[in-house]
Amino acid sequence: xxxxxxxxxxxxxxxxxxxxxxxxxxxxxxxxxxxxxxxxxxxxxxxxxxxxxxxxxxxxxxxxxxxxxxxxxxxxxxxxxxxxxxxxxxxxxxxxxxxxxxxxxxxxxxxxxxxxxxxxxxxxxxxxxxxxxxxxxxxxxxxxxxxxxxxxxxxxxxxxxxxxxxxxxxxxxxxxxxxxxxxxxxxxxxxxxxxxxxxxxxxxxxxxxxxxxxxxxxxxxxxxxxxxxxxxxxxxxxxxxxxxxxxxxxxxxxxxxxxxxxxxxxxxxxxxxxxxxxxxxxxxxxxxxxxxxxxxxxxxxxxxxxxxxxxxxxxxxxxxxxxxxxxxxxxxxxxxxxxxxxxxxxxxxxxxxxxxxxxxxxxxxxxxxxxxxxxxxxxxxxxxxxxxxxxxxxxxxxxxxxxxxxxxxxx
Amino acid sequence: xxxxxxxxxxxxxxxxxxxxxxxxxxxxxxxxxxxxxxxxxxxxxxxxxxxxxxxxxxxxxxxxxxxxxxxxxxxxxxxxxxxxxxxxxxxxxxxxxxxxxxxxxxxxxxxxxxxxxxxxxxxxxxxxxxxxxxxxxxxxxxxxxxxxxxxxxxxxxxxxxxxxxxxxxxxxxxxxxxxxxxxxxxxxxxxxxxxxxxxxxxxxxxxxxxxxxxxxxxxxxxxxxxxxxxxxxxxxxxxxxxxxxxxxxxxxxxxxxxxxxxxxxxxxxxxxxxxxxxxxxxxxxxxxxxxxxxxxxxxxxxxxxxxxxxxxxxxxxxxxxxxxxxxxxxxxxxxxxxxxx
Numbered sequence: 222x223x224x225x226x227x228x229x230x231x232x233x234x235x236x237x238x239x240x241x242x243x244x245x246x247x248x249x250x251x252x253x254x255x256x257x258x259x260x261x262x263x264x265x266x267x268x269x270x271x272x273x274x275x276x277x278x279x280x281x282x283x284x285x286x287x288x289x290x291x292x293x294x295x296x297x298x299x300x301x302x303x304x305x306x307x308x309x310x311x312x313x314x315x316x317x318x319x320x321x322x323x324x325x326x327x328x329x330x331x332x333x334x335x336x337x338x339x340x341x342x343x344x345x346x347x348x349x350x351x352x353x354x355x356x357x358x359x360x361x362x363x364x365x366x367x368x369x370x371x372x373x374x375x376x377x378x379x380x381x382x383x384x385x386x387x388x389x390x391x392x393x394x395x396x397x398x399x400x401x402x403x404x405x406x407x408x409x410x411x412x413x414x415x416x417x418x419x420x421x422x423x424x425x426x427x428x429x430x431x432x433x434x435x436x437x438x439x440x441x442x443x444x445x446x447x448x449x450x451x452x453x454x455x456x457x458x459x460x461x462x463x464x465x466x467x468x469x470x471x472x473x474x475x476x477x478x479x480x481x482x483x484x485x486x487x488x489x490x491x492x493x494x495x496x497x498x499x500x501x502x503x504x505x506x507x508x509x510x511x512x513x514x515x516x517x518x519x520x521x522x523x524x525x526x527x528x529x530x531x532x533x534x535x536x537x538x539x540x541x542x543x544x545x546x547x548x549x550x551x552x553x554x555x556x557x558x559x560x561x562x563x564x565x566x567x568x569x570x571x572x573x574x575x576x577x578x579x580x581x582x583x584x585x586x587x588x589x590x591x592x593x594x595x596x597x598x599x600x601x602x603x604x605x606x607x608x609x610x611x612x613x614x615x616x617x618x619x620x621x622x623x624x625x626x627x628x629x630x631x632x
Numbered sequence: 633x634x635x636x637x638x639x640x641x642x643x644x645x646x647x648x649x650x651x652x653x654x655x656x657x658x659x660x661x662x663x664x665x666x667x668x669x670x671x672x673x674x675x676x677x678x679x680x681x682x683x684x685x686x687x688x689x690x691x692x693x694x695x696x697x698x699x700x701x702x703x704x705x706x707x708x709x710x711x712x713x714x715x716x717x718x719x720x721x722x723x724x725x726x727x728x729x730x731x732x733x734x735x736x737x738x739x740x741x742x743x744x745x746x747x748x749x750x751x752x753x754x755x756x757x758x759x760x761x762x763x764x765x766x767x768x769x770x771x772x773x774x775x776x777x778x779x780x781x782x783x784x785x786x787x788x789x790x791x792x793x794x795x796x797x798x799x800x801x802x803x804x805x806x807x808x809x810x811x812x813x814x815x816x817x818x819x820x821x822x823x824x825x826x827x828x829x830x831x832x833x834x835x836x837x838x839x840x841x842x843x844x845x846x847x848x849x850x851x852x853x854x855x856x857x858x859x860x861x862x863x864x865x866x867x868x869x870x871x872x873x874x875x876x877x878x879x880x881x882x883x884x885x886x887x888x889x890x891x892x893x894x895x896x897x898x899x900x901x902x903x904x905x906x907x908x909x910x911x912x913x914x915x916x917x918x919x920x921x922x923x924x925x926x927x928x929x930x931x932x933x934x935x936x937x938x939x940x941x942x943x944x945x946x947x948x949x950x951x952x953x954x955x956x957x958x959x960x961x962x963x964x965x966x967x968x969x970x971x972x973x
Contacts, residue, residue, distance in 0.1 A: 258733045259726065285737060287729040292766035296722040299715065299763070303690065303726030306713055309734055325716050428739070436711045436727070438686045438745060445714035446701035 234419040244407035247375040247414050248340050248400065249274035251382035253284045254422040258309035261289045261297040265319035266352050267404035268342025272314070294319045298326035298339070305335045306444060308431040310386070314340030316404060318347045320358045330397045331366025331460060333445055334434065336389035337397040338382065342408045343507065343558075345597040353598010354403040356506065356559040360535070360570050366460045368398040368467055369535040371506040375414045378402055380484065381533075383417075383426055387474045390429045393466050403558075405598060406508035417482055425481045467537045490539035492531040493546065495521065499528030501587075501613045502547065505556035506532050506571065509594075509601055513556070516606035527610055532571070540578035547575070548584035552617035554609050556628075558595045566624040569593055588616045594628040605629045637772045639859060640732055643686065643744045645852035651845055659685060664700040664707040669877025671841045671867035671884065672696055672752075672780045678841065679748065679778060680710060682848040683855060687746035688731075690715045690723035692760065694752035695787040696780060720751035720777055721763030724860065728773035746855050747775040753795035754785040757820045768830040768860045776854045776861045779822060782869035790872045794820045797892075798946070799939055800931040802872070807934040816971065818946070823864040824960045827898040835861040837897035837906075842868075842884030846907050850897060857899070866893045874930025886925040889917075891947050894958030903956060913957060922947055938972035 228236070242250070248271050252260065262272035278284040287304075291297035294315050301311035315323055320341060330337055341359040345351035359369055370385065372378045378400065385398040402408050436444060448456060475489040486492070494510070495517055496502055503513055510531045517527050530546065547553050557569025564573055572591035579586050592609045595601040605628050616622045648654050659680035666673035676696055680689070689712045691697045697714055700707050715723035728747045734740035751760050756779035764777050784802050785791040792802040797819050801807055805815035827836035835854045839847035847865065854861035868883035870876065875883060887893035888908045895909040904910075911917045922944045926932040935943075955962045 256737075258737070258739070259729050285733075287733045289725065289729060289770070291722070292762055295716075295718065296725075296763045296766060299719040299722035300726035300729065303713070303715065303723045304730035307688070307727055307730035307734070308740065309730035326719070329716060436688060436713050437740075438688065438711060441709060441711040443701055443706035443708050443712045446703045446706055447698050448703045452703050 237418045238416050239413055240416055241411050242375055242414050243270065243409055243411050244372075244375045244378045244402045245270035245342070245409070246274045247379040248382050248402070249278060250416055251379045252312050253278050254417070254419060255310060255383060255386050255426060257286050257312045259287045259289070259301055259304035259311045261291045261300045261313045263291045263294050263297045263315070263319065265294075265316045266342070267344060267408040268314045268316040268340055270408055271340055271342075294323035295326055298323040298330065301337055302326060302330050302333065302335050305337055306333065306431070306434075306436045308429065308435050308437070310390070310429045311337050312339070313337065314342065316342040317344030317358050321346065321361065324361070327362050327367070328365055334395035334463070335397055336395050336429070338385050338389060339397065339399050341399050341401045342404045343401055344404045351597040352404060354406060354507070354558060355596050355598075356401070356570070359399050359401045360559055362399065363536055363570075366396055366464060367536060368396055369401065370398065370533055371401045371535065372533065373407065373508050373510045373531065375407070375410070375412045378407065379414055379416070380478065380482070380486075383422060384471075384474050384478055387426050388467065388470050391470050392430070392432055394463055394470055395434070396460070396463055396467065401507065403508040406511070415484075421481050425477060464537060468539065471534065471537070488542065490532070490534045490542060491546070492533065494529040494531065496528030496530065496546075496549070498526055499550055500526045501552045501554065501610070501617050502528040502530050502550045503554045503556060503606070503609060503613070504530045504532065504571070504575065505558070506535065507558065509556055509558060512601050512603055513606050516603040516610070519603060520607065520610060525610065538574060538578065543575070544578050544582035545584060547579060547587060548582060550587050552587050552613045553589045554592060554613035555589060556592045556594050556601070556609065560593060560596070566591070568625045572625070590616055590622055591625045592628045593625065599629055601629065639772055640735070640774060641744050642774055642856050642858050643684070643746060645682070645684070645856045647849040647852055648845060654681065654845070654848065657681070659687070659709040660707055661709060662707060663702070663705040665702060666695065666699045667871050667877065669870040669880040671869065671880050672782055673700070674841045674844070675780050675847070675865050675867055676700065676750070678844055678848050679750070679851055682851040683746045683748060685710060686743065687748060688713075688727055690720065690727060690747070690749040692720040692723065692749070692751040692755040693717040694755050695782070696750060696752065698787050715749065717755045718759035719763060720749040720755060720760050721765070721767035724749035724775035724777055725767045725770060725773055728775040732773065744774070748778055748855070749775065750778040750780060752786070753779060753781040753783060754793040757781070757795040757822050758793050764826070764862065765829065768826060768833040768862060771832045771859050773860055774858055776851065776863065778851070779862070779864045780867050781822070781864060782867045782872055783819075784869070784872040786869050786872045795822065798943060799935060801934060802931070812934055812936070813939065821961065823862065826862045828960055831901070832859070833861060834859045835897065835899050837863050838893065838895050839863055839865045840884040840888055840893060840895065841865065842881050842888065843895070843907050846895070853899070872931070874933075875928055879928065883925070883928065886920065886928070889920045890922045890925045891919040891951055891958065892922060892925060896959055903959060905958070909958065919951065936972070942972050
């Protein structure tokens, strides 16, 4: 190999570049930039590509961390949980039933106030086996104190990973964050990504400081004793308060991100697309945005004023902001890439949350229709979106529509 | 070991020469709520003493979690953290990995810190065996996994575990009118399994707190040798075994002297029988009949003489038929097994 001219360290730290990489690779790069200390891997598609990239970074000497291949997801998440308690910045992840196998560890992680960042390569739960995307895996932890965020591009994945570390490791928060990336559509799809310089990342992301909660002989604390009815309620309330604070801390982090990197995401909690003059809007999370945006541009050309709201942060759920936003439209069509069998009106998880957010709102409450689509990785097509839109328009005109409809279903 | 494995220095703990050399300072003190005669609590106390102040202890769910760490009255002087029932292996690994990398990167002051994760027999021999096994295959992390074996899920009402002896009465194996023996599985051989299955694990041993100095020195050796290590302690339990608490010490001695609980260590692959077990193997003392042990415990009160004879025959087999007597159940020839009807 020809000798490569290497710039001095100070110069290298200023280098910013653009690379054609997948969503998984973008998160691996974020881990490198964040100087993560302990990473645990266990194979399951589609998330595991991130661990393959990290393995290469470690093997090539581009990243210094303990890279541990665990013997199952339960151990995978327990190992990093304990490493984080000792002051290490950690990363891990999983998909589908792998995430479920780790469930006990996922439960105690927020309870212990561990700022773990985990990538969820969203995948349908077994059975039957399917590699494709569904959001039910990540959503299982929605009540436990995990912050949950969905991204829809490799760039957003990289940026949000850095933001997630900044928020999770804030002493006011100390809660884990699951970074959800749709299996295949994002984990395996390449796009051009701006990789920020190490210098800027260091400016944005301070070192993880476990402070008074550090498990070390110099700070001989007892962590997670038996609390019982005497204290558990007060401890739960602390987690409640930390989760309440995430809303403000996330806003701060996005503002700082924009200041340092010069890239803005607007409202951190949800993205609005062509909503300014919209009559009705569609709503969803993750890479659904691609076919929906294409369909909206097509329908706009036909004179239909349709907009799209893509929810990023599911936990915390910016209910007031969202209710205020949705109140501007005459009907809302939520596309759920998940299910919640037997739930109110037999709808999906997201639609239930949206109706919940709207109910106490002092503003206008548009009708909310729910569309179950794209399960198991099935493609949501432009005609699917047009069909959804037609039904939402009917609802806006006051014509009764089924509250939950399955779209793209073979019948 | 290849150059890809870098083992950090340990505290190099030397053995205590005698009981009188053991420091008075305690790192597991008042505040716990264990039963009278609890040998596991004694093990915790002596473990903390053997390891000293520069130690992190991880405790998986079980008696030694629930009874020892009531909120606001912890008995631990050293830093202590709860881990899940099946996570002792992962807790040890994660903690050791964090210390290693943070010290390497200069994010934490360099010094050898002992990492000990303990688990009960339920957390270790049943649920956590896969995590423990995985940890013992990672040569580059200094940690000790200590399994305190009171032969049942003693914190949840005495249910049988994979480490409960054959025939014992537990709340999940209560003898009835038709079935006298509800637990017909033989106790798992954890130490032998860990030693045989993990060739790069440098130290595995069995201990019993009836021989406290031996146990403490075994723990010090396990912490000093480097890499992941495993110790299996048999802890008589008055509540679970149903005997008078003042007999705990004697019960441990009987377990060793009857040959039911062989004491041994495997250091860098070399097997050495230790303590009374060594003397039994060398023919210096005779094994006591298992009857002396079984009849003192309520959990075997339903045994007929056939049951006791069968138990004795299985112990005899350990000593006369196994290739490594008392350690690993590889036989020289095929043997018939005839449990009582």
